[in-house]
Amino acid sequence: MIVKSLSLSNFRNYNRLFIEFNQDINILIGDNGQGKTNLIEAIYLLSVGKSFKTHIIKQMIMFDYDFAKVKGEVISNNKKRYLEIILGNDFKRAKIDDQDIYKISEYVGLLNVVVFIPDDLYLVKGGPRNRRRFVDLELSKISPIYVFNLSKYNNLLKERNKYLKVLNKKNINSDEYLEVLDEQLAKLQVELIKKRINFINKLGEKVKLIYQMISKKDDEIIDLCYLCFLKNEINYENILSMYKKNHQRDIRYMQTHIGIHKDDLGIYMNGNIADLFASQGQQRTIVLAMKVALIELIKDEIGEYPVLLLDDVLSELDETRKNMLLDILNQKIQTFITTTSIDGINHQIVEKAKKIYIKSGKEVT
């Protein structure tokens, strides 16, 4: 996949920008606070319709303006398309080739990106929410049915939590409608859990190998596994029976205590939880291995490499890891790298890259 060009209107500190990219490596160079990350964020927004920095739409709109527009010319599957996201103070719209899109599942997947930012360390260090978001987001890129089912699940979960409040007020322990919601949730979860397990197993196999390649240490074994709320066999009956067992507690606290919205991705080094036992450098290498593994997995699943966005990460890596990463990128993956200076990158990649200098929300020469 390739982003050929990008045009921005009132996005963050970009009033108007039209920029064409190299199909291989693009290095965005500029001092702190000039708009390099904003450009990466715009490409990411174009890909999944969300930012990796904020949930608040207004923050992405240039100060004192009412709307922002991000439009990109994208090539995937040898087909050229124009993807567009329009942001208003209280709305967001997506377009493909100037046609409005109403279902996000139709949009996601046309431009796949893998983003690597310093905060990604929280994949290992942070709470389960970070890892769940990672699994959901990455799986969405390769499985439209997963996006569809997950959104159905989230709507049903909201409905169930709302209904638990009603039952709590009425002081009722269960009723038919709650059981209908349980049945629908159980059915969906069988599919969603299977997808998650399959994804994590495939990713885990790759992470194990890539970690050893990057670290050059064969005595550090990384394992990923899905930590599911259901400890016995994953099937409809077992999920439903757990929901039933939890009725009283759920109604009392007016929330659904079990389900895939509570699950986690376990990351282990030599059988120990990486968050507690891996050093900072090892954790960083695990995240790097996960991102590279993801690139490979997306390629396996959809037949095309995603676009890679590296925001401020090169300075965080030591020379060996940096070069290892750049060697991998040297092959046919369109990549965007932000940096304050190219002096610290001693790699042949710099020569063939398009160097884009950014100053105060403008491309300068």
Ligand SMILES: Nc1ncnc2c1ncn2[C@@H]1O[C@H](COP(=O)(O)OP(=O)(O)OP(=O)(O)O)[C@@H](O)[C@H]1O
């Ligand atoms: N909604 C907005 N409207 C106008 N300017 C904004 C908006 N949001 C952020 N900015 C500006 O964007 C700039 C930050 O841009 P960005 O995070 O892309 O910097 P950067 O070049 O990546 O810097 P660093 O090297 O420090 O990471 C800041 O000057 C900030 O004030």
